[in-house]
Amino acid sequence: MPHTLSDEFERLRLQVRHFVQEELEPISLAVETREQIPEPIVDRMRQMGLFGMPIPKAYGGLGLTTLQEVMIYEEITQTNGCYRSRIGTSNGIGSMGIVYDGTVAQKEFYLPRIACGEWSSAFALTEPNAGSDASNIATTAVLNGDHWVLNGNKIFITNADQARLFTTIAVTDEEKRARGGVTAFIVERGMPGFSVGAADVKMGLKGSHTHELIFKDCRVPAENVIGGMPMVGQGFKTAMRVLDKGRLCMAACALGAAQKIMTLCTQRMREKRQASTARKESQAAEFMLADMATQIFAARQMLYQAAQLRDDGKQITSEASMAKIFCTEMASRVADDALQIFEEEGLFTAHQIEILLRDVRLYRIYEGTSEIQRLIVSRGLLKS
Numbered sequence: 001m002p003h004t005l006s007d008e009f010e011r012l013r014l015q016v017r018h019f020v021q022e023e024l025e026p027i028s029l030a031v032e033t034r035e036q037i038p039e040p041i042v043d044r045m046r047q048m049g050l051f052g053m054p055i056p057k058a059y060g061g062l063g064l065t066t067l068q069e070v071m072i073y074e075e076i077t078q079t080n081g082c083y084r085s086r087i088g089t090s091n092g093i094g095s096m097g098i099v100y101d102g103t104v105a106q107k108e109f110y111l112p113r114i115a116c117g118e119w120s121s122a123f124a125l126t127e128p129n130a131g132s133d134a135s136n137i138a139t140t141a142v143l144n145g146d147h148w149v150l151n152g153n154k155i156f157i158t159n160a161d162q163a164r165l166f167t168t169i170a171v172t173d174e175e176k177r178a179r180g181g182v183t184a185f186i187v188e189r190g191m192p193g194f195s196v197g198a199a200d201v202k203m204g205l206k207g208s209h210t211h212e213l214i215f216k217d218c219r220v221p222a223e224n225v226i227g228g229m230p231m232v233g234q235g236f237k238t239a240m241r242v243l244d245k246g247r248l249c250m251a252a253c254a255l256g257a258a259q260k261i262m263t264l265c266t267q268r269m270r271e272k273r274q275a276s277t278a279r280k281e282s283q284a285a286e287f288m289l290a291d292m293a294t295q296i297f298a299a300r301q302m303l304y305q306a307a308q309l310r311d312d313g314k315q316i317t318s319e320a321s322m323a324k325i326f327c328t329e330m331a332s333r334v335a336d337d338a339l340q341i342f343e344e345e346g347l348f349t350a351h352q353i354e355i356l357l358r359d360v361r362l363y364r365i366y367e368g369t370s371e372i373q374r375l376i377v378s379r380g381l382l383k384s
């Protein structure tokens with residue numbers, strides 16, 4: 001597989017690596033306990049262009065390819081996973097609908113604001129009775145003159161406390177639903193009838209928050225349909241396209257975390273080896289380390305290839321699901337073995353391994369659970 005990466009990209013990758021090591025990692029524990037990323041750190045992310053990675057250069061983004069983007073996520077997740085969530089939700093699922101299907105006016109207005117980090121964006125699909133089965137959403141949108149009126153609730157919405165723009169998926173035709181009756185809207189914070197509920201208390205990704213959204217006769221201008229009137233009814237396709245790519249990014253997050261866990265285990269075992277002559281006793285741990293390296297190597301090849309296929313213009317629905325299953329489940333196995341290697345020390349609350357173990361567990365759930373990814377892969381095979 002050709003990896004043609006420009007010097008410009010390699011400079012960015014190195015810059016991000018240093019940023020992680022020198023600025024993010026040292027405050028990772030404080031971010032975990034305060035459950036908040038300090039604003040000066042978010043400003044540094046803005047300066048580096050990290051809020052606009054996949055957004056085209058014409059709209060102020062970095063215009064990275066999918067392969068380049070997953071490589072940056074792999075770097076930035078070699079520390080607390082919440083940092084990635086802060087940027088990745090905004091320039092990923094939050095705004096990709098506009099990049100793919102937005103009108104020229106929507107792109108010109110929203111994308112430069114998102115790319116520079118002035119506006120954060122979020123993606124609102126999940127509801128109390130519609131998670132895995134997204135076609136079951138109950139939020140409705142009814143056209144009333146020059147406005148749509150939205151009613152319903154969304155849950156688990158990442159970055160809802162930060163976002164100014166919410167890509168919101170609602171039913172516009174009860175009969176057709178996912179087959180031409182679902183529409184994607186741009187809802188802005190402050191629109192009448194829109195509010196953000198309390199934050200969820202999660203087991204991991206503590207510095208990244210999810211909230212409920214409430215739409216109560218929420219009035220959204222007619223021109224805020226993503227793609228304009230011709231795209232009314234086409235929002236399910238937009239959402240699924242957004243998620244295809246999102247799954248590669250989730251796979252990259254799991255890969256980065258697994259790499260970090262393996263690095264910590266390697267350091268730990270080197271230190272132990274220097275302190276002891278009893279080599280045989282550590283053979284079980286050595287085997288675990290070898291298995292980590294093997295799985296990480298395989299996961300990386302799979303993810304890079306899926307990303308490259310997308311950059312080559314191929315349909316990657318199955319490949320994205322396979323990469324998400326493999327990378328996220330691999331990261332959980334790696335984290336579990338790491339706890340064995342670190343013994344009781346790794347069990348301490350707010351130990352690096354303990355934090356990463358909690359973070360990677362969530363990757364198997366959001367942007368489609370492992371079970372749903374398996375259904376996508378098997379249905380693809382049975383259909384063809």
Ligand SMILES: Cc1cc2nc3c(=O)[nH]c(=O)nc-3n(C[C@H](O)[C@H](O)[C@H](O)COP(=O)(O)OP(=O)(O)OC[C@H]3O[C@@H](n4cnc5c(N)ncnc54)[C@H](O)[C@@H]3O)c2cc1C
Pocket residue numbers: 089122123124125126128130131132133155156157158159202205210362365366367368369370371372375
């Ligand atoms: C940290 C985090 C951040 C999130 N951020 C967002 C966000 O920004 N925007 C957003 O819209 N959503 C977000 N979500 C929601 C997330 O996408 C959903 O939690 C996920 O899709 C699963 O839906 P659910 O929780 O309703 O579980 P359910 O769909 O109720 O599933 C419960 C269990 O049943 C299994 N299951 C369901 N259907 C099937 C089936 N047909 N066959 C086999 N097994 C099945 C599932 O795999 C799962 O194990 C987030 C979730 C988390 C945890």
